[in-house]
Amino acid sequence: QAQLVESGGGLVQAGDSLRLSCTAPPRTFGWYTTGWFRQAPGKEREFVAAIARSGHVAYNEDIVKGRFTISKDNAKNRMNLQMSSLQPEDTAVYYCGAAQPGSPARQSSSYEHWGQGTQVTVSS
Numbered sequence: 001q002a003q004l005v006e007s008g009g010g011l012v013q014a015g016d017s018l019r020l021s022c023t024a025p026p027r028t029f030g031w032y033t034t035g036w037f038r039q040a041p042g043k044e045r046e047f048v049a050a051i052a053r054s055g056h057v058a059y060n061e062d063i064v065k066g067r068f069t070i071s072k073d074n075a076k077n078r079m080n081l082q083m084s085s086l087q088p089e090d091t092a093v094y095y096c097g098a099a100q101p102g103s104p105a106r107q108s109s110s111y112e113h114w115g116q117g118t119q120v121t122v123s124s
Helices: none
Strands: 005-007 010-013 018-023 033-039 046-051 057-059 068-073 078-083 092-099 111-114 118-123
Touching (some): 018 118, 046 068, 046 078, 057 068
Parallel strands (some): 010 118
Antiparallel strands (some): 018 078, 033 046, 046 057, 068 078, 092 111, 092 118
């Protein structure tokens, strides 16, 4: 069973950058489709980005707008989300998740495993 652990969140100012990381047991990122979601207070969890085991990536362009980059290193059992030009509306808990390959990556219901989340707070 995949156990995912996020790190890298924090308090930053508008315009700053952060890199979130998600670590998992060996072979997780080589098998599952893995992705990042976020959830702000009072809102539903929303898709941010995903990367398939092939390396194919998908983004929620309404959120990302060219500012975020998802990547993974299978050998290091790690997936990253590099975020730049952060804005207060990016404030949320960010979660990494793992879904069976071929399942709809943009739907949270596809994800079988989740991390505990890491808080990102962007001040204006």
